[in-house]
Amino acid sequence: MGASEPKLVPDSALTGLLLSDDDLNAIMGTSGMTPHPPVLQMSDHRNLLPNLNCLGVWQVDESSIYESNWKSMRQQLFRVPDTDQWSSLVVESVVSYRTTDGARQFFTESTGRWSKCANHKVNIQLNGATLPAWRSGDLTKTGTRLAMPYTRGSGDQTRSCQHVLSMAANLILDIQACKPQQQPAVTQAGAIADKIEAKLPR
16 A cells, blocks of 8 residues: 555545546546446345355445445446447445444455355346356455456357455445456456555545
């Protein structure tokens, strides 16, 4: 983190930490990233994927993964083109805790869960229709960051993605980035996390 550790981040600062569409276009090598309205509440997809070891890797900000210990959150989705047949996609979020220990506890629990979901294939159906195939790769982990590559879709709809969970001060950064399969390994979720962390007050 450098010479000084980030200070506790107030809830009022969360929205300002999220990157803009211009920031994300620069990182993703895209143009025309379309932002969706910010989200302030967790999702719940346990009915689609009861495996809690993989649920938090498959999706960001799942209520059954974070439980009730978090304090506030901001999440925003960007994609280009802005249709269900998107080519590139980013979901960025920041989740705050009352203390750094709260964020650390969640990160430690997530490390154990993510470790059990490396090189894992998930098949999910919704209303009788099969959702895009999903397969994770090898987990990379440090004391403050988890990074998991995965692929989703099939045929010309296959996308290469990265999911990153990063701890900084009293925050958890939960970020996904996806690009077309012909691209080299996706590392942009980590780059997004780096840029958000650089904005934290010190």
